[in-house]
Amino acid sequence: MQLFPSLRRAFRWHRRTFAALLIAVAVLAALNSLTARSGAGVPVVVAARSISGGARVQADDLAVVRAPPDLVADGAFDSVEAVVGRTAVVDVPVRAALTPSTLLGGEGQVAPGRLALPVRFGEAGSVSLLRVGSRIDVLGPTTEGRYGIVASGVRVVALPSAGETGLLADNQSPLVLLEVSSSEASQITAAAAVSSLSFALH
Numbered sequence: 001m002q003l004f005p006s007l008r009r010a011f012r013w014h015r016r017t018f019a020a021l022l023i024a025v026a027v028l029a030a031l032n033s034l035t036a037r038s039g040a041g042v043p044v045v046v047a048a049r050s051i052s053g054g055a056r057v058q059a060d061d062l063a064v065v066r067a068p069p070d071l072v073a074d075g076a077f078d079s080v081e082a083v084v085g086r087t088a089v090v091d092v093p094v095r096a097a098l099t100p101s102t103l104l105g106g107e108g109q110v111a112p113g114r115l116a117l118p119v120r121f122g123e124a125g126s127v128s129l130l131r132v133g134s135r136i137d138v139l140g141p142t143t144e145g146r147y148g149i150v151a152s153g154v155r156v157v158a159l160p161s162a163g164e165t166g167l168l169a170d171n172q173s174p175l176v177l178l179e180v181s182s183s184e185a186s187q188i189t190a191a192a193a194v195s196s197l198s199f200a201l202h
Contacts, residue, residue, distance in 0.1 A: 041067050041069070042068075043065070043079075044064065044065055044077070044078060044097050045076070045080055045082075045083055046095050047061060048061055048062055048063040048094070049094055050091065050092065051088045052088065052091055053089060053175070055087070055088050056085060056088075057083055057084055057086055057103070059080060062080050062083060062084070062098070064078075072097070074099075075099045075100050077097075077099070083103065088103060089101070089102055089104060089118065089158050104177070110157060111179065114180065115179070115180055115185050116157060117178050117188060118175045118176070118177055118178075119176050119178055120174070120175055121173050121196070121197050121198055121199060122196030123198060124174065127159070127173060130199075130201075131156065132156055132157060132159055134156040134202075135153050135201075136154060136178075136199040136200060137149045137152045137153065137199060138150045138151040138152075138178070138184075138197055138199055139199060140188070140191030140195060140197040141194040142191070150184075150188055150191045151178075151184040151187055151188055154179060155179040157177050157178065158177035159174075159176060159177075
Protein backbone atom coordinates (compact mmCIF):
# COMPACT_ATOMS: atom_id res chain seq x y z
CA MET A 1 0.00 0.00 0.00
CA GLN A 2 3.05 2.23 0.24
CA LEU A 3 3.49 2.00 -3.54
CA PHE A 4 1.19 4.87 -4.52
CA PRO A 5 2.51 7.40 -1.96
CA SER A 6 6.01 6.53 -3.18
CA LEU A 7 4.98 7.14 -6.76
CA ARG A 8 3.40 10.44 -5.79
CA ARG A 9 6.57 11.54 -4.03
CA ALA A 10 8.66 10.46 -7.03
CA PHE A 11 6.39 12.40 -9.37
CA ARG A 12 6.65 15.54 -7.20
CA TRP A 13 10.45 15.24 -7.11
CA HIS A 14 10.73 14.69 -10.86
CA ARG A 15 7.71 16.60 -12.16
CA ARG A 16 9.88 18.74 -14.42
CA THR A 17 11.37 15.64 -15.98
CA PHE A 18 7.90 14.15 -16.54
CA ALA A 19 6.69 17.44 -18.04
CA ALA A 20 9.63 17.51 -20.44
CA LEU A 21 8.93 13.94 -21.48
CA LEU A 22 5.26 14.72 -22.12
CA ILE A 23 6.18 17.76 -24.25
CA ALA A 24 8.65 15.65 -26.23
CA VAL A 25 5.98 13.04 -26.89
CA ALA A 26 3.54 15.73 -28.06
CA VAL A 27 6.11 17.28 -30.41
CA LEU A 28 7.01 13.88 -31.84
CA ALA A 29 3.34 13.11 -32.48
CA ALA A 30 2.90 16.45 -34.28
CA LEU A 31 5.95 15.83 -36.46
CA ASN A 32 4.71 12.36 -37.33
CA SER A 33 1.36 13.84 -38.33
CA LEU A 34 2.99 16.45 -40.58
CA THR A 35 5.22 13.84 -42.17
CA ALA A 36 2.24 11.60 -42.85
CA ARG A 37 0.34 14.45 -44.48
CA SER A 38 3.24 15.51 -46.70
CA GLY A 39 3.92 11.94 -47.69
CA ALA A 40 0.31 11.62 -48.84
CA GLY A 41 0.78 14.29 -51.52
CA VAL A 42 -0.07 13.41 -55.10
CA PRO A 43 2.37 13.71 -58.03
CA VAL A 44 1.88 16.76 -60.27
CA VAL A 45 3.70 17.62 -63.50
CA VAL A 46 4.95 21.23 -63.47
CA ALA A 47 7.05 23.37 -65.78
CA ALA A 48 10.73 23.13 -64.83
CA ARG A 49 11.33 26.24 -66.98
CA SER A 50 9.18 28.64 -68.94
CA ILE A 51 7.43 27.03 -71.92
CA SER A 52 6.43 29.32 -74.78
CA GLY A 53 2.95 29.13 -76.25
CA GLY A 54 3.03 27.11 -79.46
CA ALA A 55 6.14 25.16 -78.41
CA ARG A 56 6.25 21.38 -78.35
CA VAL A 57 6.87 20.25 -74.76
CA GLN A 58 10.10 18.33 -74.12
CA ALA A 59 11.00 16.10 -71.17
CA ASP A 60 13.59 18.65 -70.00
CA ASP A 61 10.82 21.25 -69.71
CA LEU A 62 9.08 19.25 -66.98
CA ALA A 63 9.42 18.13 -63.38
CA VAL A 64 7.22 16.07 -61.06
CA VAL A 65 6.49 17.37 -57.56
CA ARG A 66 4.20 16.15 -54.79
CA ALA A 67 1.43 18.43 -53.54
CA PRO A 68 -1.58 18.14 -51.19
CA PRO A 69 -4.56 16.86 -53.21
CA ASP A 70 -6.74 19.85 -52.28
CA LEU A 71 -4.19 22.23 -53.84
CA VAL A 72 -3.95 20.40 -57.17
CA ALA A 73 -5.93 21.79 -60.12
CA ASP A 74 -8.58 19.55 -61.63
CA GLY A 75 -7.16 17.49 -64.48
CA ALA A 76 -3.52 18.26 -63.64
CA PHE A 77 -1.20 15.68 -65.18
CA ASP A 78 0.65 13.28 -62.90
CA SER A 79 2.87 11.66 -65.54
CA VAL A 80 5.56 13.28 -67.70
CA GLU A 81 4.85 10.75 -70.45
CA ALA A 82 1.32 12.15 -70.81
CA VAL A 83 2.69 15.62 -71.58
CA VAL A 84 5.88 15.19 -73.63
CA GLY A 85 5.39 15.89 -77.32
CA ARG A 86 2.20 17.91 -76.90
CA THR A 87 1.96 21.59 -77.82
CA ALA A 88 1.51 24.38 -75.28
CA VAL A 89 -1.53 26.54 -76.00
CA VAL A 90 -0.16 29.51 -74.01
CA ASP A 91 3.01 30.55 -72.23
CA VAL A 92 3.46 28.32 -69.17
CA PRO A 93 5.50 29.93 -66.36
CA VAL A 94 8.03 28.07 -64.22
CA ARG A 95 6.44 25.85 -61.52
CA ALA A 96 2.95 26.10 -63.07
CA ALA A 97 1.04 22.81 -63.20
CA LEU A 98 0.33 21.36 -66.63
CA THR A 99 -3.39 20.79 -67.26
CA PRO A 100 -5.47 19.96 -70.35
CA SER A 101 -6.33 23.67 -70.75
CA THR A 102 -2.65 24.54 -71.27
CA LEU A 103 -2.04 21.92 -73.97
CA LEU A 104 -3.45 20.83 -77.27
CA GLY A 105 -5.50 17.70 -76.87
CA GLY A 106 -4.90 14.51 -78.77
CA GLU A 107 -2.36 13.44 -81.35
CA GLY A 108 -2.47 14.75 -84.90
CA GLN A 109 -4.23 17.99 -84.05
CA VAL A 110 -1.48 19.87 -85.89
CA ALA A 111 -0.42 18.42 -89.22
CA PRO A 112 3.21 17.36 -89.76
CA GLY A 113 5.38 20.30 -90.74
CA ARG A 114 2.87 22.82 -89.38
CA LEU A 115 3.05 24.97 -86.22
CA ALA A 116 0.53 25.88 -83.52
CA LEU A 117 0.58 29.67 -83.14
CA PRO A 118 -1.29 31.50 -80.32
CA VAL A 119 -2.90 34.70 -81.65
CA ARG A 120 -4.93 37.50 -80.08
CA PHE A 121 -7.43 39.39 -82.23
CA GLY A 122 -8.37 43.01 -81.66
CA GLU A 123 -12.09 42.40 -81.18
CA ALA A 124 -12.58 40.06 -78.22
CA GLY A 125 -16.27 39.54 -78.96
CA SER A 126 -15.64 38.26 -82.47
CA VAL A 127 -13.72 35.25 -81.13
CA SER A 128 -17.06 33.75 -80.02
CA LEU A 129 -17.84 33.23 -83.72
CA LEU A 130 -14.96 30.78 -84.09
CA ARG A 131 -15.05 27.03 -83.64
CA VAL A 132 -12.27 24.45 -83.62
CA GLY A 133 -11.81 23.55 -87.27
CA SER A 134 -12.89 26.96 -88.61
CA ARG A 135 -10.90 28.26 -91.57
CA ILE A 136 -10.05 31.94 -91.43
CA ASP A 137 -8.05 34.63 -93.17
CA VAL A 138 -5.90 36.58 -90.72
CA LEU A 139 -6.03 40.31 -91.46
CA GLY A 140 -3.42 42.87 -90.46
CA PRO A 141 -0.65 45.16 -91.73
CA THR A 142 1.00 43.59 -94.78
CA THR A 143 4.52 43.94 -96.12
CA GLU A 144 3.12 46.38 -98.74
CA GLY A 145 2.21 48.79 -95.96
CA ARG A 146 -1.56 48.37 -96.14
CA TYR A 147 -4.14 46.43 -94.12
CA GLY A 148 -5.04 43.12 -95.77
CA ILE A 149 -4.69 39.35 -95.70
CA VAL A 150 -1.61 38.25 -93.77
CA ALA A 151 -2.36 34.50 -93.88
CA SER A 152 -5.15 32.80 -95.82
CA GLY A 153 -7.23 29.74 -94.95
CA VAL A 154 -5.53 28.86 -91.66
CA ARG A 155 -7.28 26.42 -89.34
CA VAL A 156 -8.35 27.06 -85.74
CA VAL A 157 -7.09 24.17 -83.60
CA ALA A 158 -7.91 25.34 -80.06
CA LEU A 159 -10.12 27.92 -78.34
CA PRO A 160 -10.59 28.98 -74.72
CA SER A 161 -13.65 27.40 -73.11
CA ALA A 162 -16.57 29.66 -72.26
CA GLY A 163 -16.05 31.25 -68.86
CA GLU A 164 -12.55 29.83 -68.57
CA THR A 165 -10.24 31.49 -66.08
CA GLY A 166 -6.53 31.39 -65.38
CA LEU A 167 -3.98 30.92 -68.13
CA LEU A 168 -6.44 31.03 -71.00
CA ALA A 169 -8.48 34.03 -69.98
CA ASP A 170 -7.71 37.54 -68.80
CA ASN A 171 -8.77 41.08 -69.55
CA GLN A 172 -7.39 40.89 -73.08
CA SER A 173 -8.90 39.23 -76.09
CA PRO A 174 -8.68 35.46 -75.57
CA LEU A 175 -5.97 33.47 -77.31
CA VAL A 176 -6.84 31.51 -80.42
CA LEU A 177 -4.49 28.74 -81.52
CA LEU A 178 -3.98 28.55 -85.29
CA GLU A 179 -2.33 25.87 -87.42
CA VAL A 180 0.13 27.70 -89.67
CA SER A 181 3.27 27.22 -91.72
CA SER A 182 6.59 28.69 -90.61
CA SER A 183 6.29 31.56 -93.07
CA GLU A 184 2.70 32.29 -91.99
CA ALA A 185 3.80 32.31 -88.35
CA SER A 186 6.47 34.90 -89.16
CA GLN A 187 4.04 37.06 -91.14
CA ILE A 188 1.33 36.97 -88.46
CA THR A 189 3.81 37.70 -85.65
CA ALA A 190 5.29 40.63 -87.57
CA ALA A 191 1.84 42.05 -88.30
CA ALA A 192 0.73 41.70 -84.66
CA ALA A 193 3.80 43.67 -83.57
CA VAL A 194 2.61 46.64 -85.67
CA SER A 195 -1.15 46.64 -85.13
CA SER A 196 -4.06 44.58 -83.85
CA LEU A 197 -5.24 41.66 -85.98
CA SER A 198 -8.68 40.70 -87.19
CA PHE A 199 -10.03 37.80 -89.23
CA ALA A 200 -12.54 36.83 -91.88
CA LEU A 201 -14.37 33.51 -91.79
CA HIS A 202 -14.41 31.22 -94.82
